[in-house]
Amino acid sequence: MKSRTRHPGQPAGVAGPPAGKLSLRDLRRLYEQRQPIVAVTAYDWITARLVDAVGIPLILVGDSLGMTVLGYRNTIPVTLEQSLHHTAAVVRGTRSALVIGDMPFLTYQVSAEEALRNAGRYLQEAGADGVKLEGGIRVAPTIHRLVAAGIPVLGHIGIQPQSVLADGGYRVHGRTAEEAEALKADARAVQEAGAFAVVLEGLPTALAGAITRELAIPTIGIGAGPQCSGQIQVIHDLLGLFEDFVPRHARRYAQLAQAIRDALAAYREDVLAGRFPSEEQSFQ
């Protein structure tokens, strides 16, 4: 049973957030104290529990879900219902970390009204602490609308995987002076619209550093070098669950795919050889 705290103005007997649950103010404090903000993706309950247990303060239920869990070629087929389903599971596995739901393709681009209704479902139905959406100047009015309605928004500029077909693939953004200026303008627009932080994906280190120094909100980098306010990685890359290749921006901290194969092969051999179940796993 989680212990509960009462908050100022909250009537007795009404449950507040679980004790130890982080807030955006805590994240802001890390940023102001210049502590790197550690973030990672998760897509299910058991993984969220593991992430939460080591004190990582920010979990993104990324639409990378499409590739890592659902087996699609890119993030575009991910639906709102799939994303909400996985976000709710992650929230159930989390005690402290902030959980951000990643709004899928076409759930926020059609109109600000539709974006607001869809974003609200992450908070109301899945229990998320906020949402992420891709885009700079283009989506700033939508970010503004969501923030005005009380929905915390994490921005995302640079490589935008939902635009991979239009962009013709994944490539580092901001290598020309023109692109770098456009990215700075995007970052400013996201901040001015009220985002609490912005993901910088696939940017040269110097540009990500310049944006980080210019902004007054945290930048969370992936493939954007060490000068960002924090770092985010896709958990399957970190843990060696996805083996086809290691993205240039990732580092493998474990070889879980191999560990799982070894364990399953051992189980299979034991059953075939009559070694499992033994007396210990049997009932008399």
Ligand code: KIV
């Ligand atoms: O979907 C995702 O996992 C993301 C992160 C890589 C930032 O957007």
